[in-house]
Amino acid sequence: MPESRCLQGIWSSPLIFIFAASGSAVGLGNIWKFPYLLGQNGGGAFLLVYCLCLLLVGLPVLMAEVALGRTVRSNPIDTVNDLSERRIVHSAWVVAPWIAGITGFLILSFYSVIAGWSIGYLERAVSGDFKGISHEGAASMYDSLLASPGEMLLWHSIFMMLVVLTVGQSVIRGLSAIVRILLPSLIIILVVLATYSLVIGNTSEALAFLFHWSWQDITFDVVLSAIGHALFSLSVGMGAMFSYGAYMNKRMSIARACTIVVGVDLLVAILAGLVIFPLVFALNIDVEAGPSLTFVSLPIIFGSLPAGQVVGGVFFVLLVIAALTSAISMLELFVAWMHEKFYIDRFKAALLLGIAAWLIGIVVLLSFNHWDNKVLFDLNFFELLDELTSLILLPFGAILLSVLVAWFIPRSMLQNEKVTKQAGHFKWWYNILKYISIPMMIVITVAGWIGV
Numbered sequence: 291m292p293e294s295r296c297l298q299g300i301w302s303s304p305l306i307f308i309f310a311a312s313g314s315a316v317g318l319g320n321i322w323k324f325p326y327l328l329g330q331n332g333g334g335a336f337l338l339v340y341c342l343c344l345l346l347v348g349l350p351v352l353m354a355e356v357a358l359g360r361t362v363r364s365n366p367i368d369t370v371n372d373l374s375e376r377r378i379v380h381s382a383w384v385v386a387p388w389i390a391g392i393t394g395f396l397i398l399s400f401y402s403v404i405a406g407w408s409i410g411y412l413e414r415a416v417s418g419d420f421k422g423i424s425h426e427g428a429a430s431m432y433d434s435l436l437a438s439p440g441e442m443l444l445w446h447s448i449f450m451m452l453v454v455l456t457v458g459q460s461v462i463r464g465l466s467a468i469v470r471i472l473l474p475s476l477i478i479i480l481v482v483l484a485t486y487s488l489v490i491g492n493t494s495e496a497l498a499f500l501f502h503w504s505w506q507d508i509t510f511d512v513v514l515s516a517i518g519h520a521l522f523s524l525s526v527g528m529g530a531m532f533s534y535g536a537y538m539n540k541r542m543s544i545a546r547a548c549t550i551v552v553g554v555d556l557l558v559a560i561l562a563g564l565v566i567f568p569l570v571f572a573l574n575i576d577v578e579a580g581p582s583l584t585f586v587s588l589p590i591i592f593g594s595l596p597a598g599q600v601v602g603g604v605f606f607v608l609l610v611i612a613a614l615t616s617a618i619s620m621l622e623l624f625v626a627w628m629h630e631k632f633y634i635d636r637f638k639a640a641l642l643l644g645i646a647a648w649l650i651g652i653v654v655l656l657s658f659n660h661w662d663n664k665v666l667f668d669l670n671f672f673e674l675l676d677e678l679t680s681l682i683l684l685p686f687g688a689i690l691l692s693v694l695v696a697w698f699i700p701r702s703m704l705q706n707e708k709v710t711k712q713a714g715h716f717k718w719w720y721n722i723l724k725y726i727s728i729p730m731m732i733v734i735t736v737a738g739w740i741g742v
């Protein structure tokens with residue numbers, strides 16, 4: 291077993307794992323993607339199904355990924371090779387970590403473009419461009435950013451550089467300090483903004499939209515989006531949490547740590563919803579607007595808020611850092627593998643992968659303007675990558691990983707891990723993973739792909 295993890299050090303305090311894993315989970319998925327998915331999928335119905343998916347799929351799979359990572363303390367690719375040498379699994383299983391790594395890499399290519407928008411908005415916030423902005427003004431600000439590939443390229447490049455520089459360091463050093471400050475600050479600022487938005491916005495409609503549901507709203511598409519987003523938002527199914535699990539202290543209960551991560555992730559997402567929807571309903575912004583929803587609503591809030599220039603500036607700095615702590619986990623699988631297997635310097639590995647993802651990102655940012663034509667299935671390149679990763683690759687990666695843990699890894703090997711504090715709870719997790727999470731992911735995603 292490679293010793294390099296031990297050389298880099300096991301995370302000494304249990305809190306550090308929780309911070310780092312939450313740093314990966316909390317990001318644009320919570321603040322940018324979750325609100326628009328809520329808008330597109332009927333509000334309360336989506337929220338309800340999403341919470342169930344977190345509980346029945348997200349949490350058990352997250353625990354499986356972390357448990358496997360901590361048991362073997364290696365990178366996913368070497369782990370599968372090692373398991374196949376020990377005849378625990380067939381060598382063909384190596385496709386699973388490869389798919390996971392490729393998924394993370396593809397997500398990074400478009401994630402960096404959206405994180406770039408946040409840098410662009412940071413610049414606008416501190417320049418005072420939001421002051422007194424109207425709905426039309428905010429919409430045209432968003433449109434004009436998307437119509438400027440040059441500007442988007444600049445921000446995308448800056449963000450990717452930050453990612454490469456951070457991943458190039460050791461993840462432990464890069465992450466632990468940042469996230470400790472980031473998460474509490476982000477939650478505080480979201481609470482302030484949500485309170486303000488509930489005061490100035492259309493609270494009753496927003497709350498009704500977010501928390502009321504009816505059976506007919508729960509369609510297959512809603513369930514598929516909810517599962518896809520639960521995996522995306524918890525960063526599971528692509529090896530990131532596996533890698534962080536490998537750094538985790540053996541004494542800590544995986545169940546408890548992962549429950550906290552899921553809780554923090556959900557809290558941030560719901561707060562983001564509470565910031566955005568009161569305003570959306572007050573100004574009659576189209577709830578189904580899609581990716582523009584957050585970027586059109588927020589400037590209006592900052593534009594009318596006393597000291598909005600400062601609050602807006604701080605908010606977008608936090609958003610960019612949250613995106614950064616997520617983005618670095620997307621490269622971790624391949625970087626750790628290249629470093630441990632071929633002794634390639636972490637920075638060089640990160641640079642190589644970063645450049646490749648940056649190039650794909652250029653096609654993504656052009657798909658918002660010059661290449662806005664539909665490439666396949668009525669989707670442009672950005673939409674295609676987004677749907678391919680969230681609805682196909684992440685579920686596929688999560689299914690393979692869970693099947694590996696639930697059906698192939700000897701139960702005794704997992705039982706030696708402190709997955710749950712009490713032995714009785716282990717059975718619950720194991721059976722839910724085996725008989726609920728895996729069948730649910732298979733049925734819903736396969737049915738979704740074939741278009742039921």
Ligand code: PHE
Pocket residue numbers: 314315316317318319320394397522523524525526528530616617619620
């Ligand atoms: N969970 C991150 C977010 O919500 C995105 C992410 C997806 C990170 C997959 C790593 C892996 O923003």
